[in-house]
Amino acid sequence: MEETVFFNLGNAIAAKRDPKELIKEAQIVKDHRGPLGKLVIVEDETNGDHILFEVNDQEAPSDKTKEFKVKEIID
Template identity: 75%
Template sequence: MEETVFFNLGNALASKRDPKELIKEAQIVKDNRDPLGKLVIVEDEKNETHILFELDDQLSASDQGEAFKVKQIIE
């Protein structure tokens, strides 16, 4: 899945260099959230990190948001 989405880095739930560790973190976040929304893991190619966001926090293309490539959506 190669899709570009825009997020404000201030809305990030977590970030890690190891995508497997971030998936574990996403599962913990998902288990503790109410109501359950979709989470998305994106890749920040500049800093070589993976970042976890809530999909509802997605922005339209603007100066306030930064472009990221979607790596995984967790429902």
């Protein structure tokens, strides 16, 4: 089951079209950030990009946020 989350695109850590490349980048970010929080990869269904966010950056639905489906959570 996919979870729907809302993020402000301005809070994105990184975005790539290739999800495998974004997973590699997420691991690098996680290694440098330490145990701060979980990272999540979502897919922008309008253009096919995969976007990396920190889970704690989730927001309530509003005109400043966009709806995404969670593709992968990185602990």
